[in-house]
Amino acid sequence: MSTNLAFKQEAPPEAPPVGAKKQRRDWTSQVKLVPGLVLLGIVFGIPLAWLLRMSFNTGLAGGAIQEGLSFDSYATFFESAFNLELIGRTLLLGLAVTAGAFLLGYPLALFLLRTQSKWKSILLVLALAPLLTSAVVRTFGWMVILGDRGIINQALLSIGLISEPLKLANNELGVTISLIEILMPYMILTVATGSSRLNDAVLEASATLGGNGLRTFFRVVIPLTLPGILTGCLLVFVLTISSFVTPALVGGGRVFLLATEIYDQAVQSLNWPLASAISFILIALFAGVLVGYQRLMARLDWNRN
Template sequence: MTVTHTNTELISVGLKSNRGRARARRSAYGLVLPGLVGLFVSFILPLFVMVRMSLNANGSGGQLIETFTFDSYGAALSDSFYWKVIGNTLLLGFVCGTAAVVLAYPIALFLTRTSSRWKGALMALAIAPLLTSAVARTFGWMALLGDQGVVNEALLGAGMISAPLRLSNNFLGTAIALVEILMPYAILAMISGFGRINASLEEAAGSLGASRAQVFFRVTLPLSLPGVFTGFLLVFVLAVSSFVTPKLLGGGRVFILATEVYSEATQTLNWPLASALSVILLVVFGAIVAVYQRLIKRFEG
């Protein structure tokens, strides 16, 4: 009798536990569902529409012909101009990502390590540029880097140059502006990554006779690489997808995928080709993210 009663209690406890886990799963699904719906409506559905649009054909006068063809991809991948555009896009992302990470690294490391009472204010100051529109900052850089801008006027006035330097309406000016605009993102990404560095490892290396340079290059830098890669990836993705700065500061001379998508969609009215270029840009994103994942697994493993 006692055994039967005990078994009944165990079964009752098991049923309650199962019901509790079921309720927890339903609660989790309920919390996740709004986000999934938002993701589907704002990203997945437009992505399907874009891919379907890329498989249509473009008629005369911008007429859209609904069909199923890869002609737009063939036109993009068989044209040397678009290969140059893809190369410019990757180069701009790599240059901006590398420069932003190099410039942001000491700032992020300092903000992570400092115990100053002004740490919060310094953190806010580092990301304060994000409070200003990228359009406004781009116009600011146009005023600074123009042929009659502040930089050239200062250099001419000091007698350091005899003619204005070409700092705008080209790739160089676009890269300079994007590095400044996107550097706060690199700082935030690296700060989050540097917080996982164990300071006791650096202290142990120093106690064993390693110099500060040796501690940095053999301990600090390798441990901070995941954060560096995250910062590089974020700046790279934002740089290759940027439109306003290359369009304004490039002066129509900097051709990247984002500007060409805009031109094909609004000027030549070739929506299938614009969609195909967008898909190619998305594939570039995916390839870079895949490389990033492999690097992260290698350095964290």
């Protein structure tokens, strides 16, 4: 007599659908963003909302403010040829400083990225050391250097290249020179950290395929470091057009930009609605630059893929 023993095999627990797991993960990630979004709303959103509301008021004589919803401040700004010139001058300064910071900072960033020296870490610290010093302190230093009795003029006078001091301060030239030095570490840091795809293997492959130094630089080095270049240019440009301390001090009150005009309207003329309107015009410039940057990066990613 044979006995058949049947063993009941338990089915394994069903795994949750892939879509449900992904949805739960996305929901968890969104919840984690809530504290940061709330903090940003309190620190940035509320002040910006108050500033926007102030820009629609009307400034009266003596610093009085007439509550209302009016575009008088914006109309006053755009009706003035001087104010329109401020926009152009601010943008030109941003382009000049960005170009100078790139031309001087890009070679340094490549050197720090490619060097095999044992002093590499020390050199990197020295390149970024100016960021540890206040921009106000460095601005005062440039006021001394670029002055009529500064190091540059005294050196040129002593060797007989000039007969009278050059006008390097209290003008846009001095502001441009100062901002290039002050903001160049941002360019160096951004290019160096955003060029991780550039390595020895890529350069050796280019040399193997017959690329000389110049061709390798333009067809390999520049494309691989382009994301870092664009990010560095964006950072320097935005910091330049929003800078106030350096243009006010080195410019000696003779260099007029959007940032200095905001200060003059808010502190000297006590026209807070107009100062708020100019602030949002400057924010609009920021937004336009960011949109252009995003499109360039999207096109770069599309070409890469």
